[in-house]
Amino acid sequence: MVAFVISRLLQALPVLLVVALISFALFTFVGDPVAAMLSQDASAADRENLVRLLGLDQPWYVQFWKFISNAVQGEFGLSYRLSRPVSSLIAERAPATLELAFCAAAMTLCIGVPLGIFTGIYKDSWISRLLLTVSLVGVSLPIFVLGMLLILVFAVQLGWLPSFGRGETVQIGWWSSGLLTASGLKALILPAITLAVFQLTLITRLVRAEMLEVLRTDYIKFARARGLSNRSINFGHALKNTLVPVITIAGLQLGGIIAFAIVTETVFQWPGMGFLFIQSVGAADIPVMAAYLLLISLVFVVINLAVDLLYYAVDPRLRAQR
């Protein structure tokens, strides 16, 4: 088990290195940071000074090594746009994105999986057909359209919920939480729904398809022939057999929710990492973009590891092959 975790971590290293290389390449190919940092009337000597200070006169592999060793220590340099350390910018924004992502993920799983089970078991009832039709809308509606529709109805016309921002937050150490105040919770509802709807409908359809598949198998028929209760067949035997593909997709979705909250955060002016990233792209703020890229790849690597470990917990056949 420990050997497995270590080997997966070792496999993740090349992935992270390649992403680091791409992030690093951004500095070289996108814009000239020296020109951006110097004032209009700087002399050639000033310029050379700055180049030496930034280490830009070194060969690329030395620079890359420095980039990586800094990144490992959480050091990504100064933001061009805000002239503040990138690490503290991201630390400020991360709680907003993570709270939004986990609320959306919780909504996805707590609603999507039961709906999938229901529509799988009662595949011919009219409620299932209705849910499936509605889910088709959810799958095909672009996130930004949904976000704006929600704002239009619940913020502009009904005035029940705020249309942007995070509301009041409470500081717990370095973590700023919007989950503890009424206005923070209210502000979370619309963006969380917006972010969750697509994933929710996807997971519903996936769980349904898997349930239909599993309910057709011989071992479910045999479980019926053994006289087990429907409850035990549907939830004990069938659901557990659908879990491996569901875990895979749910893991990817969680990564996707964190990484691609960009659109939702932009629509709702949500002060998270995605919004920060979009602003940085606009200003060619390379250090922030590079740090964001690395962070997201790390998130995916960690989630994939967690997914692999969950396979082990669910399916004994995988345990045996090791």
Place this chain on the structure above:
Amino acid sequence: MLLEVKDLRVEFPTRRGVLTALNGVSFSIAPGEVLGVVGESGAGKSMTGAAIIGLLEPPGRIAGGEILLEGRRIDNLPLAEMRKIRGKRIGAIFQDPLTTLNPLYTIGRQLVETMQAHLPLSDAEARQRAIGWLEQVGIPAAAQRIDAYPHQFSGGMRQRVVIALALCAEPQLIVADEPTTALDVSIQAQIIALLKRLAREQRTAIMLVTHDMGVIAETADRVAVMYAGRIIEIGPVRQVVRHAQHPYTAGLMASIPPLDRKVERLAQIDGSMPRLNAIPPGCPFSPRCPHVFERCRVSRPELMPAGATDAACWLHDQPGASA
């Protein structure tokens, strides 16, 4: 009688009309008796078994007739009532042991949950009994193997586990649908011997569905031969094998290669079984029958006494005639 099936009719509604998969199937099984059911693929043998345990694949449904277990109708029971019969009074064994066990649970858990669904047993008692059953069906080191998963067993061992699962709530009847077809020939004999021994010890009746005449001759007390959704001959196994009265059964027996002499060419029955949507009027076997005459093409024969068996053939409606 333990089980009586009377005039059973199973239909499948399809887009192009209703297909009748079973038509007028009647037979009975006595306590402790082994009834073999043979026939070609699609003759309706497995479907008869599925109808008895109430697990016809939708949209298939029982459209007529009755199934009685110890005199009580079970074909129209509500689901919750039927659930108490499955496993507890009628057990089932399926064809492919590689797919009948849930891969994610240990065999012990599957045995325990089956017993606890039907018998008032504590966890410890159920586990003890589960080990006992595994020993009964010949799993070596049962006490250790009980916590193993299905994939850790070979096909033959898994079928033994399936047999234990079918027997563990002590049913009076087991519907075994091709229990040896998916196994190696050398394992087949072991599994059949095991099934036979346990049925005798537990006084369990078996409905043994197979297309293997060898298995039937070895195991069954009586045999029913099915053709195109009907039983066309039923009788004591010895009589049916040696003195088949229906031309189809006779053809089947003739097509088994004899071991004691060399034959140039195996006997075969010309043509093939009609599709369910194109069953000819009269006797369904009439287009292939070497003894066909006018009456066979117009009216359908029911089972009638013929020699030591019952056969659905007009040849036996004439005094002194035989196939």
